[in-house]
Amino acid sequence: MRTWTTAEVSKMAGISPRTLRHYDAIGLLEPAATGHGGMRHYGHRELLRLQQILLLRRLGLALETIGDILDGGLDTVAALRRHAEQLEGERERLDRLAATVDDTIRQLEGGQPMAPETWFEGLDAGRQSEYEAEARRRWGDAVVDAGERAVKQMSPAERARIPARFEEIHQRLAARMEAGDGSGDDAVQAIVADHYRFMERLWGTAPTAEAYKGLGSLYTDDPAFTATYDAVAHGLAAYLRDAMHAWADRHLA
Amino acid sequence: MRTWTTAEVSKMAGISPRTLRHYDAIGLLEPAATGHGGMRHYGHRELLRLQQILLLRRLGLALETIGDILDGGLDTVAALRRHAEQLEGERERLDRLAATVDDTIRQLEGGQPMAPETWFEGLDAGRQSEYEAEARRRWGDAVVDAGERAVKQMSPAERARIPARFEEIHQRLAARMEAGDGSGDDAVQAIVADHYRFMERLWGTAPTAEAYKGLGSLYTDDPAFTATYDAVAHGLAAYLRDAMHAWADRHLA
């Protein structure tokens, strides 16, 4: 029976000798025999096994998984099915990521949607905001007036940090959303708790369940708000709305 | 000016203290000051920088790239555009991969397409193959008769290795295709050279340019062949056909 050296096998298979040594080291493909000076010699059985390895590797399976399959510990079809699911998840993640990156590019390039700091300006006295009228209609004069007083009483430094605080909360939420957390999960609800406390300071009063849920709904109802949130991450507006509703139901009902 | 400790910053930002230490270690985000026992203290500037970092990180940029951007060495939009291209490429790769995995599952589960070893059986005397008639029509009696003699003269061991040789060539080709190589690239043409030499041994005679190109065309014209190749990797049949045509034009013309 013929045998082949590392270099010969590597050329036949189109891989590097280093790869063959690696597969030996991790026990995935051991040579049929080793001769003088540790020289590796591969036989037919090893070539066939290598072929299986490369076939499965091309499908993106991990080397350890491949080893389990070839050693009979795993069913090929079952392993491939699990792998296909992971691929699908990864593809969806990439899709969302690509969409967010594209949005960010557009936002940086030109017409950027309403920045977060413009909302609270709607509550800032002295500025005529198109959102102030909307706010008075939604939450009433008392709430808006309290908000104006609260923002006026802030130190300039504190006011200056408001945009950053918004950004921080959005980023944390987007990270959770992209990690696959549901809007009702603990980690997400903890962020919403921060968000609620922040709104409480902005409004100068604790939002009622209804007011807070209304604010959440505004994020998906008003295209300007939706654009703002979805520029951070696709679907963030709806995600935040759901999280706010869930939080309000749990803590304000 | 207030400062924050590692734990405080990590809670605010929703990341681990270890991550902050890592960012310090690689020079991406250094604390404003370090006190007793090496305690890290972060100020406003650092918090703002961290926010930028996390924003760009969410978009999938490498930490080194983020550092370059924040230190002014890279244009944000340009970097994002390059990144978007990479994402697109990655997404396409995943799509092809997922399709191939699905095909493989279907193939393993049931109705598998014609296996490579069945072709040469068409040249194997004693077996009546539906492909033999097709072969005689395409290449003539002389070629097919020579092929039958050649295969008969092989040792059983050599015959037994034929399927494996086919598999090997297909895998190498698929790997090149998925690596993005063109069908005329040197690495691909080298594989085709192996393929030609192999066919030469199977046929017992050196295929003419016309015969070899005809064989390549058969791979995309006959659905059974196409299915076989595309089960290895989507688009492999057309890829191999193009590579064979290019090789024949260069070496047999």
Place this chain on the structure above:
DNA sequence: CTTGCGGTTGACGTAGCGTCAGCTTCTAGC
């Protein structure tokens, strides 16, 4: 004085090899 909390610095592990560096073994040529 001990315990505990909150911080610190290494150092290893992850996946799949690429890439030296340094040693051995075999063959060809002088």
Place this chain on the structure above:
DNA sequence: GCTAGAAGCTGACGCTACGTCAACCGCAAG
């Protein structure tokens, strides 16, 4: 018989972005 070169070998580090110990230190409470 000696040597240069080719081809093999065995470590060991590097890459990404941290997670996860282990071991140690300073400070406040009991």
